[in-house]
Amino acid sequence: MRKNIVAGNWKMNLDLEQGIHLFNEIQDLLKVELRGEQEVIVCSPSIHLNSLAKALNDTSKLSIGAQNCHQAENGAYTGEVSAQMIASAGAKYVIIGHSERRLYFSESSSLLAQKLDTTLKNGLLPIFCIGETLEQRNGGTYFDVIKEQISEASFHLDGSEYGKLILAYEPVWAIGTGLTASPEQAQEIHLFIRNLIVEKYGQSLAENITILYGGSCNPKNAAELFAQPDIDGGLIGGASLKARDFVDIIKALN
Numbered sequence: 001m002r003k004n005i006v007a008g009n010w011k012m013n014l015d016l017e018q019g020i021h022l023f024n025e026i027q028d029l030l031k032v033e034l035r036g037e038q039e040v041i042v043c044s045p046s047i048h049l050n051s052l053a054k055a056l057n058d059t060s061k062l063s064i065g066a067q068n069c070h071q072a073e074n075g076a077y078t079g080e081v082s083a084q085m086i087a088s089a090g091a092k093y094v095i096i097g098h099s100e101r102r103l104y105f106s107e108s109s110s111l112l113a114q115k116l117d118t119t120l121k122n123g124l125l126p127i128f129c130i131g132e133t134l135e136q137r138n139g140g141t142y143f144d145v146i147k148e149q150i151s152e153a154s155f156h157l158d159g160s161e162y163g164k165l166i167l168a169y170e171p172v173w174a175i176g177t178g179l180t181a182s183p184e185q186a187q188e189i190h191l192f193i194r195n196l197i198v199e200k201y202g203q204s205l206a207e208n209i210t211i212l213y214g215g216s217c218n219p220k221n222a223a224e225l226f227a228q229p230d231i232d233g234g235l236i237g238g239a240s241l242k243a244r245d246f247v248d249i250i251k252a253l254n
């Protein structure tokens, strides 16, 4: 059975005090309100990870993740953060290949393939993002784009490694824009992605892979998106910065 997951992506927002405050608010609300088996992840700026790990209470339903890591194990890469550092700070997950990293930091599929390797080698679980731009959607090439992004960056992994991945379909035109993919549009791509994994790794592995939707997901549209058979949760940007909204999105996933 695949896991239902909601992950928050704080991006480059919140100073340390604000981050701890939000984290505690989420934790307190979940303690009282979370009934189901959903897994909840907060992906904070790397510099906050260890403080959030220390703020986790014993019964917490939260896990912590980073938003990026360097592809090398260590070395002379001034300003960068390694997978091992992230793991040692108390994180379990790391987002790899977010469209903002592809766009603003020119991250290519071959680089992302290396990042997936390093992440897995260091015991972290990758949340691997894919998604087409508006131009690609309108030009009708989006199935090819998604196929290429997935196969070039991740299909070198063997089955036991692939089973550790969480995928996140995030149409670039829906991120931070208030435009959400319709449940039908999102389901179409999620099913397409799952079928690619069936072809490569077989039915049972594909059935167990969690595929998240991301892009202007909010408490109003979450339930309809999560009701689709191949949408197993969400990767939430803006709405993860408000505890009430984030928890309402989590509660929409049952």
Ligand code: PGA
Pocket: 009, 170, 174, 175, 176, 177, 214, 215, 216, 217, 235, 236, 237, 238, 239
């Ligand atoms: P958004 O961002 O929810 O603010 O659209 C999603 C993401 O970038 O992961």
